[in-house]
Amino acid sequence: MAEFFRIAWLVMRKDIRVESRSREMLYTTTFFAASCVLVFSFAFVRSGRPVEGAEAGIIWVALAYAGQLALGRAFERELHQDALRGLLLAPVERAAIFIGKLLGIMLLMGVVEAVVVFFVAVFFSTAFFDYGLLFISLLVTGTIGFACVGALFAAMLARSQSRAVLLPVLLYPITVPVLIAGVNGTLSLIQPEPNLDLARFWLALIAFFDVVFMTLALWTFEPLMTE
Amino acid sequence: MNQFDFQQVTVSKVSRHYGRRRALSSVSFGLQAGEVVGLLGPNGSGKSTLLGVLSTLIAPSSGEVRYGEQPSRALGADLRRLIGFLSHDLQLYPELSSRENLEFSARLYGQQQPSAVVNDALVRARLVERAEEPISGFSRGMRQRLALERSLIHKPRLVLLDEPFTGLDDRSTSELIERLRQLSKEGCLVVFATHDLDVADDVLDRAVVLRTGRITELPEGHGSLRSRYREHLTGGGSMEQRTDG
Numbered sequence: 001m002a003e004f005f006r007i008a009w010l011v012m013r014k015d016i017r018v019e020s021r022s023r024e025m026l027y028t029t030t031f032f033a034a035s036c037v038l039v040f041s042f043a044f045v046r047s048g049r050p051v052e053g054a055e056a057g058i059i060w061v062a063l064a065y066a067g068q069l070a071l072g073r074a075f076e077r078e079l080h081q082d083a084l085r086g087l088l089l090a091p092v093e094r095a096a097i098f099i100g101k102l103l104g105i106m107l108l109m110g111v112v113e114a115v116v117v118f119f120v121a122v123f124f125s126t127a128f129f130d131y132g133l134l135f136i137s138l139l140v141t142g143t144i145g146f147a148c149v150g151a152l153f154a155a156m157l158a159r160s161q162s163r164a165v166l167l168p169v170l171l172y173p174i175t176v177p178v179l180i181a182g183v184n185g186t187l188s189l190i191q192p193e194p195n196l197d198l199a200r201f202w203l204a205l206i207a208f209f210d211v212v213f214m215t216l217a218l219w220t221f222e223p224l225m226t227e
Numbered sequence: 228m229n230q231f232d233f234q235q236v237t238v239s240k241v242s243r244h245y246g247r248r249r250a251l252s253s254v255s256f257g258l259q260a261g262e263v264v265g266l267l268g269p270n271g272s273g274k275s276t277l278l279g280v281l282s283t284l285i286a287p288s289s290g291e292v293r294y295g296e297q298p299s300r301a302l303g304a305d306l307r308r309l310i311g312f313l314s315h316d317l318q319l320y321p322e323l324s325s326r327e328n329l330e331f332s333a334r335l336y337g338q339q340q341p342s343a344v345v346n347d348a349l350v351r352a353r354l355v356e357r358a359e360e361p362i363s364g365f366s367r368g369m370r371q372r373l374a375l376e377r378s379l380i381h382k383p384r385l386v387l388l389d390e391p392f393t394g395l396d397d398r399s400t401s402e403l404i405e406r407l408r409q410l411s412k413e414g415c416l417v418v419f420a421t422h423d424l425d426v427a428d429d430v431l432d433r434a435v436v437l438r439t440g441r442i443t444e445l446p447e448g449h450g451s452l453r454s455r456y457r458e459h460l461t462g463g464g465s466m467e468q469r470t471d472g
Contacts, residue, residue, distance in 0.1 A: 007335070014320070014331050021322035021361065085284055086318030086377075090335040091308035226286050 004099075007092045011100025016107065018077065025073050025108055033066040033116045041123040050124040056186035059120055060179050063139075064146065064172075066112045067105075071150040072167055074105050075158040084158060088225055098221040102151045109143050131189050134199050138185045141206040145178040145213055152217040156224045181205045231305040232384060233295030234260040236281065236416060241290035242440075243276055250276040252440040253290065258416045260384075263407055265427050266420040267445065267456055268437035274420035275315065277437065278387045281418065282312045294385075308336065311383030315390050317374035321363035325354045325373050328362060329380060336381035348376035351406075353399075367394030375403065379410075386410055388419035392426050404430045428452035436460070 019025055037058060044054040078084035087097050117139075121128055128135050153170045157163035185202030188195040236258040243251040250273045258264055266274045279285035280292060283299050283306060292299050294306055312318075319328050329348050333341035349355045352372040362370055371394045379386065386407075392400055407430050410417055421427045427434070434445040434452065436459055445452075445459055 003337075010331070010334050014323075017327065018320055018322045081319055081321070082314050082316035083318050083320060085312075085314060086332070087335075089282060089284060089307055089310065089312055090332075091304040091306075091337070092335060093304070226284075 004093055004096045007090075007096035008099040008103060011087070011097055012103040012107070015074070015101065015104030019104070019108065025070050026111065028073070029066040029070050029108065029112045030115045032069060033062040033112050034119055036062040036065065037116055037119040037123060045123065050126075053187050053191065055120050055124045055126045055190060056183045058124075059116055059186060060142070060182045062116045063109065063113060063143070064175070064179055066116075067109050067143075067146055067150060068168055068171060070105055070108050070112075071147070071154040071171075072164060074101060074151070075154040076163075079158055094222045094225055095218045098151065098155065098217065101155070102147055102217075105147045105151055106143055109147060113139055113143065126190055128186075128190065131194060131196065131199070134196065134203065135186065135189055137203055138182055138189075138199070138206065141203060141210055142178055142182040145206055145210045146175050148210065148213045148217050149175050152213075152221060152224070155221065178206055178209050181209070231295075231297070231302060232309065233297070234414075235295065236385060237293045238277075238281070239290050239293070241277075241280055241287040241292060243273075243280060243285060244288045249440050251280065251287070254437075254440070254442045255290075256435055256442055256444070258385075258418065260414045260416055261411050263411050263417040263419075263430055263432045265431040265434035265452075266418060266437060267422075267424070267427075267434050268420075269460075272437040273440040274437050275389055276440075277442075278312070278389050278418065278420055281385070282310055282387050283307060284312075308381065309384040311378040311381065311386045313375055313378040313386075313388045313391055315393070317370050319362055319370060319374055319377065322361055324359050324361055325349060325352070325365075326358040328373065329377055332377045332380050338381060344380060348380055352376045368396055368399055371395055372399055375406075379406075384415055386415050386417045386419075388417070390421055390423075391419050392421060392423040400426055424453040424456055425451070 040054070040058045044051045044058070075084070078087065088094065117128055120126060150167075150171050153167055154163075157166050160166060181202045185199050185206070188198040188202065238254055238256050241251055241254045242249070254277060266277060268274050276285060280287055294302065299306060320331075323331070326345055326349065329345040330341055333344045338344045349358050352375070354369065354373060357365070362373060365373070371391070375391065378388075391403060395403060404426070407417055411432075419427075428451055431452065434456070436443050436445050436456065438460070443459070445455055448455055
């Protein structure tokens, strides 16, 4: 097990190092997510008063689209100079490679989330951190579920010419329960009378999806990666 | 520790199809430890696919490859630990430096002293002075030398090289030939696909020719590798299969 996590850490560290040099995904995703929030703020804030509950939807929509950008690029980068084959030839558990890539994507999405939450909080005057632990748990579990399915599909489609079209077509129908649960969970925390039990229910539902998605991803990654 | 090792590779009736396109058609041949075998053939003849199959990255549609007595599907990571593959695309990260690229591979292959191994590889690649620079600024030849060292960093038993002489200057080419001879002396099985027949002539023990996915042994004889190869192709070299090993 220690070897598994050593490889995952190695792959994640490599991805972070590559991204820290190019900053291509970081700039693209954060700029896109921030623009998204800005545009929505014009649509949903009237006479200085935001439409009630709009913030929850905006956060998750911005995260989903920014996440999709990151997912596509994370595996496209491995295709450059056929580095993916180099990774797959290594004498390591391929699931560890998947977890390493997943952690790298999640870290990037975490940065985007911080930016999005900050802008939404400012534009919509929303107090997300009255129940900070629950809110962060929703974001973290939601990110795991979305990134897990996304990373699996992105890896699977890496060699496909039409991957840019196919990734969202496959990704959204499967992750929509996570996104809906994320929106509802967030909404139950930021409404005038927060409903913590409901928020916990949605959190548990996302955690359930995470377990299912992660199990399927770890199980199928190796056969999907064999040409 | 890894216990598995092998002295020969046997390819038996391996076919690989991509949809209706047949990349390899019932290919059979054998490799022995210490041999340097050239894979020749026109573009699109299936050389890279065959290297991919030997590396275990591409699964055959039918037939099997045995490493020693064991079929590849039974071995997994224990087998991959003994394979070094230099692809035509160099499998390097352009944003990383030579040292970082090598170190990543060394750690991935579980080398006990990655820093020492990487330093040796940098010396062999003649990249010590540029070890900390991102390789995106390197010439093709420099990246080729680096990729070669990356593929050999774990001292593999089976060395697969796809167009290893691409972009190399005379000095690097001579060094590579010497390196391949050394690997052969150390008991490695070396297979490389190439179009550089004059260069390959210096190092090959034997050559096989792939044409439209079928393999034939290039007969021994007088004359250079190039002339024998041309004669083989134009003279309609027998398309019968030959099985070795």
